[in-house]
Amino acid sequence: MQRPAVAVLGAVGLLVAAAVVLQTGLWVDVLGTGEYEEGTVTVREEAETATATTQTGTAASTPGTTVAVRDGTAGEPLGTVEVRIAQTTTQRYVGLSETASLGPDEGMLFVHDSEGTHTYVMRNMSFPLDIIFIDANGTITTIHHAPTPPEGEQYSEEYPGYGKYVLEVNQGWTNRTGVEVGDRVELPPEAA
Incomplete structure (x- = not known):
């Protein structure tokens, strides 16, 4: 027994x-991270809004956009992610820190006023992220696999990168889709 x-x-x-x-x-x-073929990331504007559950249990809603990943040689889709766009200083500061979770294909696109070196931290995050820096021309310059802050800490280490845009998705999304440095992102007009 x-x-x-x-x-x-x-x-x-x-x-x-x-x-x-x-x-x-x-x-x-x-x-x-393994080796992957180069691909293209395409961002298409969607009419609907993307939502995510905040830590207080309410839904956070901002304009929704779909990021589609395509193989660079065959043009075959590798994956998509629904993103919210953070364009203001406050939206960029808060980021995903008030979000309790993301679906496997959800994230946030941060838009900075100018291209340059920007540094991100995992502030009060409850789940790990891939942090993807994208220059003004849409080329991915840096990818970080960022764990949550150490237990008892409010902030993680710093994650610097060069670009005008930053895409944050669940950690492992870039591995799963094959997205890597040098791939391209086509941005919607409202993010430019």
Whole structure:
């Protein structure tokens, strides 16, 4: 009678461990980023709005835009992500810090007034991110795989990069889609 209970508890333990590895993005550290072919990221304006649940349980809503990733040689779609656009200083400061979670294909596009070196931190974040810096011409210049701040800390280390735009998505999104430095992003007119 005790052997089946031990087997069930062991299976539950393995499932919990697998869920933790997937949720925290630890699999990215274990598997690495790998090699991918160059692709193109296309941003298309959508009429609907993107929403995400804030930590207070309310829905945050800003204009929605779809980011589509395409293979650079075959032009085949690699993935899409629904993003909210952060254009004001306040929107950029708050970013995703008041967001409790994102769906696997949701994120935020930050638009700066000018191209230059910008530094991001994980401020009060409850989930890890990929932070993607994009120059004024739409070329991805830097990708960081940023974990949440250490336990008990409000801020993480700093993540610098050069560009006019920054795309934040769930950690591992760039690995899953094959997006890498040198790929291109086509931006909607309201983000330019």
